[in-house]
Amino acid sequence: MRAYFAFTKKELTEYTRNFKLFLAITLFALFGIMNPLTAKFLPDLLANFMPKGITILIAEPTNLDSWMQFFKNGTQTGLFLIVILLSGMMAKEYEKGTLINMVTKGLPRRTILFAKFTGALLLWTVSYWLCFFITWGYTLYYFPDGTTENLALAVVSLYLFGILLIAVLLLGAVLFKNAYGPLLFTGAFLMVLFLWNLFPKASEWNPLVLASRNMDMLQRALLLADLQKALLTAALLTVSALLAAVKIFKKTGL
Known part of the structure; x- marks a missing residue:
């Protein structure tokens, strides 16, 4: 455990030195500020920029x-940003050969991978929940009369999908010793999830619903009972990706 915590600390230190932590926190904080501001003032901006003589009817903005x-922003930009920032989590280690000394001195390979996963998970966790709490605070300020049901389910679902992507990205980082391979591997995984929806009877098992139907959750069109199969699939895929990464990493050269 001592080696695990030491290597995790090393990962977090590197995220600080290469400014990935600063970049992620800054951009996600900016998203958190812009989310309610966009909802509040976008109708006024659209009205001001419309040509004279043209009138559009826009409903009064709400907390929704x-x-x-x-x-x-969380699905289209936030997840994409995290995947980009973490795509080289193993590439530099392979390039510089820094893992060779660690492994020859007795550091288990699974410890390296779990520390990598933990560091990436902490980066995602801090960034995501910072964005959430900023959005939540400003939403309460601008829309004090609004009520939001099922918010916890919608927000946690997207967070869990992010964990799944990190696990898949780590598997891609083990399979390909560069920064581009993991990106393509994760993109291919997402493509499979989109194609999965072509089969209606199997779509309820698709974990993509955790990141694509969050507004349905807020409007109670989708409840926890409806997500149980998707959540189970996401958990199984996350564990499977991590176990596969460990097994492959034990056999691969450094």
């Missing part, structure tokens, strides 16, 4: 519009 922006 703020959370719509949160999930839009």
